[in-house]
Amino acid sequence: MSQFQEQIYRHTTASATRSWRERKGRYLLEGTRCKSCGAIHFPRRTACAECNSRDLEPYRHPFTGMIVEANICWQATGVHIGYGERIPRVSTVIQLDDGVCVLAEVTETPIEKIVPGARVEMVTKKLHRESNSTWMYGYKFVVVDE
């Protein structure tokens, strides 16, 4: 029997150290900004893709944006982390208000509202267990009425 109440979805769980390193990206949408050319990135970069500068600073992207494309998948994928057996699986590409695009799930929103053009806001949600049994948290989005 597992020490966890819920089903363990992965035989090899993700490294807790690895996800801890990326916590600011997942909690705060923190990416990078290039001090040389001003380009902004998400996810964070190690070197600027525009000018190859390594002089980057942390940059927090806005928590609001717009759905560019959405996909609603009604097929459960068994051991899939993050979704598990939950359907539908909602995946979207969201363009944040500073122009950067992110891949994210839209949650707590009626399916018919998850369409391109809908305004969204970031929320922090519980994702799944890490290798040391702590929970990983990260961003999802909800559609907001404006």
Next chain:
Amino acid sequence: MAKYEHKVAIVGIGSTAAPGRIYPTKTWKDIVCDAAYEAIEDAGMVPRDIDGAVIAYHGEGVNEQGGIGGSVADLLGIAPAPVFPHSMNCSGGSVALNTGWDMIASGKYKKVLVMGFDKEGDNIGYTENINISFDTEYDYVFGFRHRDGFELMSNYYMSHYGYEGWEAYGAQAYQCHWYGRRNPKATLYGTPMPDRDSLNHSGSCFSIMGEGCAAVVLVAADEAKNYPHKPVYIDGISLGVTSHYIAHRIGEPPMGPAFPEGLVKEETYGQSVALIAAARKAYEMAEIEAKDIDLAQVYDLTGAAFWQIDALGITEFGEGGRHFLNGDAAIDGKCPINTSGGLISYGHASGADGLNQVVENVIQLRGEAGERQVKDARCAVAACTGSAFAHMTCTVTTNDEFER
């Protein structure tokens, strides 16, 4: 053609049949050996003739073994010949072909065996394997798989270019099924054709995944006449890569000043810029234009074939889906697509896909494709996708009848 030490020819091909099935009684070594020995025999060689090899697999997750070069040399009985491993997801086979081409073109090796395989049924967490076609930190850990990228891209393409309903999917799936019923090695060969109208839905263009291996033998072109089959030349070959992150496909491609000349960034959203760059490079090498292409193999998972046909220049941006709707992809159409049956009907053994495409092109250019033979095939192109459009390959093959 640009100046290289040698022009490269394919003189042997091999592939395991029905790569859309799982083979529980076979090891990955059995599958690799089946295809590799078939290719070596096809070239009229013996295994010890091979003086260099390249092998591709989806990733280490597939057979739970990293650094397989030594095992491959040992299993084929070609040690101490070098075996260079690649793990570049679904386009791995054609990435390996790039390396194999380099090995011959440089003159360093004389007879090179290139292989690509997949053995996904051996993987403990089958779904995990599919996920790790990703950068992982910001997509995989959020629960996304790379197929989500295909579906998002397809939805974007379909709505952006004014497709209504799923008729283009239906047309593509039906075309692939038609070819697959005429290819004895296809997974769905010998099974009844599906009803055309039953295919007009988003699920009709999902590949049938499984296990298999493909292999080719390369030599310098000036020696190709010494081998039993009609030679086929690799005139152009390239690999274009970009980030794994799916949101970069619809947003701005992170290419900075290397963004392909003459394109407007906003117009490339929903297109594969990496493939556009790869195709340009391959066509330049081969000194061909898109109009010279007699047939093409593309990676037909969801609507991906549509923008690959666009990127290859066979159609204008947005017309890839209509290429199938208009019947242009049929055997007597303007440019037949996926004459092997494609991933939809031939089968999808990830690491082998890129090479299976090239093997089909060689069969066509040799004129040995039987019922699915494209008339007067002289120049065939293969485009393969690794991950969600991170590794894009383009291979131009011709035969002796091709005239520029």
